[in-house]
Amino acid sequence: MLEILAQTGFNALYAASYISLVAVGLVLIFGVMGVVNFAHGELFMAGAYAVVALYADLHMPFLVAVGIGLAFVGLLGLLMERALFRPLRDNPLGGLVASIGFLMILQSLAVMGFGVRMEHIPPVTQDVIAFSEKVRLPVARLYVIIAAVVLLSALWFFLKRTRFGWALRASAQDPEAAALQGISINQTARIAMFIGAGLAGVAGALTAPLVSVNPFMGHSVIITAFIVIIVGGVGSLEGAIIASVAYAFIHTVVTTFWDGVLADIVGLMLMLIVLIVRPTGLMGSADRA
Amino acid sequence: MPKVVPWFALLAALIFLPHVLSFSQQEILVYLAINVLIVTSYRLLTLTGEWSLAHVVIMGVGAYASALLTKMFSVPVPVSILLGGVIAALVALVLSVPLFRMKGFYFLIGSFAAGEIIRLLWKRFREPFGGPKGIKGIDPMPDFSIGIYDFDFFEPISYFYFAAIVVAVCLLILWRIEKSPVGLTFHAVHWQDKLAQAAGVNVRAYRTLAFTIASGFAGLGGALLAHYVGTINPNSFDVEVMVFVLTWAIVGGTATFYGPILGCVTLTILNEVVLREMGFEQARPLIYGLILILSILFMPKGLESLVQKLKPGRKSAVPVERAAE
Amino acid sequence: MTKFLEIDALTMRFGGLTAVDGLSFTVDHGTIHGLIGPNGAGKTTTFNAISGFYKPSSGAVRLRGEVISGLKMHEVARRGVVRTFQHSTLFAELTVLENALVGTHMPFRPNIFAAIVGYDRHDRTGAEARAREALEFFNLAHLADNRAGDLSHGHQRALGMAVAYAAHPDVILLDEPFTGMNPEETRVMMGLMRKLRDDGTTILIVEHDMQAIMGLCDRITCMSFGKWLAEGNPDHIRHHPSVIEAYLGGARHVA
The missing domain is CATH 3.40.50.300 (P-loop containing nucleotide triphosphate hydrolases)
Structure with missing residues (x-):
């Protein structure tokens, strides 16, 4: 029993790592731009396909593929900012609907470019750290955990210690006051969008060899991210990370002891309950919707 | 009465149109009739200002309910279709209790979550929902004759006539609701819920009412679909379909009754006639995504705004019929 | 005899701030009653608590003896108290x-x-x-x-x-009705309000500008810093030392 719990803990930690990367990006975009990016799951998918193309097909080194994936998806984010969210700045619902349109386009492009089949990606490493017979942590998963910790720490440093980060936080709290301070809304939006999208892309790229990559994988990713940011409190980065960990544990436990679909239902119920009890989330205060 | 002339022309066109179309085009006509009902009922829901992402799943509730009623309790098909609508409305009524504690973006996400839960329940429970494979071999409508016409539901033409009549009746009811004081109250709740409350309007009750009615008609549409295609599964009612409905509504424009219908018909013609002929069928989601984005960027009031530009004279956003009576 | 519209020890707190503090007054049937006070006196908060927009922290609002505070806005409206914005x-x-x-x-x-x-x-x-x-x-x-x-x-x-x-409605609550009206419009509107009152409708007006409603109200309640300050007919209020003091004090703050 203890071993199962330990193993579940490792699995959950891995899941929490990439979920929090996705969710933190979503929160950042929502905080700074006030728009819900429904295409965030497809940005994750785009990152995964970058690895399919560069690492699996073109045999580039994995880390190079991940780096290019991050940059590529970040650029997609910039494209969304310029083409969709900037013209629709006064229309949050419009921005949301436009992002749904973008989701369809990305999904469709993936289908046309790669087909609907599952992609097989050669594993980065087969190594496993075995703590005991039943408690094993694949090194590939450990890499994802390490990458998430490094990236989130870097983001934390960026937000709290740099001028750009200060500008970003200021315009997330009060865009008008920030504009009066001479902070360019366009610039903070670009930075938020690049980082937010890039985090989703890097999460997709890192996990690509470990999951079944297909054009529709974004769906469950965005649902998970919504659950996490609602439970964690919309607009709260720390809340998103804490909620990611909590969600990953609950989901992994239910999956281990019952089944995956039930785990999805439990997660969604959790989010509905939070929405009913506290429509702004457990830690949220800012209400920009 | 020159006012009825266009209506007779439309009626004649609807009767004769299927005869000049191919079999597969006739099938599309059936879907089109059902989709018109879905998108029009969706508009009723948006009248109170809340946009739901659960509408297509609610449509599925009607489809599953009607299919299961015929399968498990041998309910005759026309009755089960009606009951499908009723059950969808009841499910919506239950959902509205938690959902209408939320507003705006939270309502949107909440409705999305509620819809996904329902879909996952279909997937999870093989009994009675059939799991991921869904329900197969759903009873078709029994054939019948009305003297001048024999309904043979093996033919899409017959089902089109049947569906078109049902949809027309539903549209008439939806139209009467919107043009009634109830419809005016929906608009009031949308534009200024605080002022509506001050006038004694129970805002939450009216939001619930709009949601429930819209869901009932969506469920009816779903049931119509189920007994035509004969097989349904959780993916028949997934987010992609919801995006199509959203696109129809937004491209057409939701300020008028006919806007969403216009959007649905235009995009269906574009999709089936143009895309299919050109062999772009696979790119349907891509084209829909593009159209959705372009119309929200450049035509935020939808196709109906084009129609209104062509019409002489300005009208209020909500024409008051009774002023003319 | 039950009072028509009775505000009884009404208190509204927002976090640590007490916006209205134990306010009590009565509006008689068929009168135009003014609620005045300098900026930030808590008039609008009081108004919102009467109309059901806020739920009072403590105290009550009664209409013909029935408690209407804590009800939702549409429920208050259905009991005959309708507000403007x-x-x-x-x-x-x-x-x-x-x-x-x-x-x-x-x-x-x-x-x-x-x-x-x-x-x-x-x-x-x-x-x-x-x-x-x-x-x-x-x-x-x-x-x-x-x-x-x-x-x-x-x-x-x-x-x-x-x-x-x-x-x-039996009672109309008017929230600063004269703001943005020119003198002619104000004059016409005041005439209409008197007509409304003569038809038996009770009117409660919240107004920042003391002069505008001196000629209109039958009775005026003045509040300051969330508390009851003075009450009486316009003449009484006009010459009430605390009222003058409150308004002058407020003016000094503004200057």
Whole structure:
């Protein structure tokens, strides 16, 4: 029993790592731009396909593929900012609907470019750290955990210690006051969008060899991210990370002891309950919707 | 009465149109009739200002309910279709209790979550929902004759006539609701819920009412679909379909009754006639995504705004019929 | 004898801030009652607590002895207390007549089934007659088919009151009704309010500008810093030392 719990803990930690990367990006975009990016799951998918193309097909080194994936998806984010969210700045619902349109386009492009089949990606490493017979942590998963910790720490440093980060936080709290301070809304939006999208892309790229990559994988990713940011409190980065960990544990436990679909239902119920009890989330205060 | 002339022309066109179309085009006509009902009922829901992402799943509730009623309790098909609508409305009524504690973006996400839960329940429970494979071999409508016409539901033409009549009746009811004081109250709740409350309007009750009615008609549409295609599964009612409905509504424009219908018909013609002929069928989601984005960027009031530009004279956003009576 | 509209030890707290502190006063039936005070005195908060917009932290509002505080706004309205809003809060996208028709929601409650089968003709004609009567009363009848959002500011204020009037209220709560009106519009509006009162409607006005309602109100309650300060007829209030002090003090703060 203890071993199962330990193993579940490792699995959950891995899941929490990439979920929090996705969710933190979503929160950042929502905080700074006030728009819900429904295409965030497809940005994750785009990152995964970058690895399919560069690492699996073109045999580039994995880390190079991940780096290019991050940059590529970040650029997609910039494209969304310029083409969709900037013209629709006064229309949050419009921005949301436009992002749904973008989701369809990305999904469709993936289908046309790669087909609907599952992609097989050669594993980065087969190594496993075995703590005991039943408690094993694949090194590939450990890499994802390490990458998430490094990236989130870097983001934390960026937000709290740099001028750009200060500008970003200021315009997330009060865009008008920030504009009066001479902070360019366009610039903070670009930075938020690049980082937010890039985090989703890097999460997709890192996990690509470990999951079944297909054009529709974004769906469950965005649902998970919504659950996490609602439970964690919309607009709260720390809340998103804490909620990611909590969600990953609950989901992994239910999956281990019952089944995956039930785990999805439990997660969604959790989010509905939070929405009913506290429509702004457990830690949220800012209400920009 | 020159006012009825266009209506007779439309009626004649609807009767004769299927005869000049191919079999597969006739099938599309059936879907089109059902989709018109879905998108029009969706508009009723948006009248109170809340946009739901659960509408297509609610449509599925009607489809599953009607299919299961015929399968498990041998309910005759026309009755089960009606009951499908009723059950969808009841499910919506239950959902509205938690959902209408939320507003705006939270309502949107909440409705999305509620819809996904329902879909996952279909997937999870093989009994009675059939799991991921869904329900197969759903009873078709029994054939019948009305003297001048024999309904043979093996033919899409017959089902089109049947569906078109049902949809027309539903549209008439939806139209009467919107043009009634109830419809005016929906608009009031949308534009200024605080002022509506001050006038004694129970805002939450009216939001619930709009949601429930819209869901009932969506469920009816779903049931119509189920007994035509004969097989349904959780993916028949997934987010992609919801995006199509959203696109129809937004491209057409939701300020008028006919806007969403216009959007649905235009995009269906574009999709089936143009895309299919050109062999772009696979790119349907891509084209829909593009159209959705372009119309929200450049035509935020939808196709109906084009129609209104062509019409002489300005009208209020909500024409008051009774002023003319 | 039960009091008509009684505000009893009303207290509103927001976090650590007490906006209204144990306020009590009574509005008599068939009077125009003014609630005044310098900026930040808690008038609007009081107003919102009476109309059901806020739930009081403690204390009560009673109408003919029945507690109405803590009820939702539409429930307060259904008991006969209808409010207007400070700014031009209207259904801007609807026509003037449609705005007034929404106001008739309570006397002519819509019924969806009757609407579908067309069995509500009486109610519809009744509602329209009432709506047009309300527009007539506020001199808006000629604008009935205009979009409410296109009206001039003064007309918008008048329409706001017409929507409230259409509901046949026992009490109308007016939130700074004269803001943005020119002197002529103000004069006409004051005449209409007296007429309303003479028809038996009780009016409670919240107003920042003391002079504007001196000539209108039968009785005035003055509050300052959330507390009851003075009450009486306009003459009494005009010469009340604490009131003068409060307003001057407020003015000094502003300067």
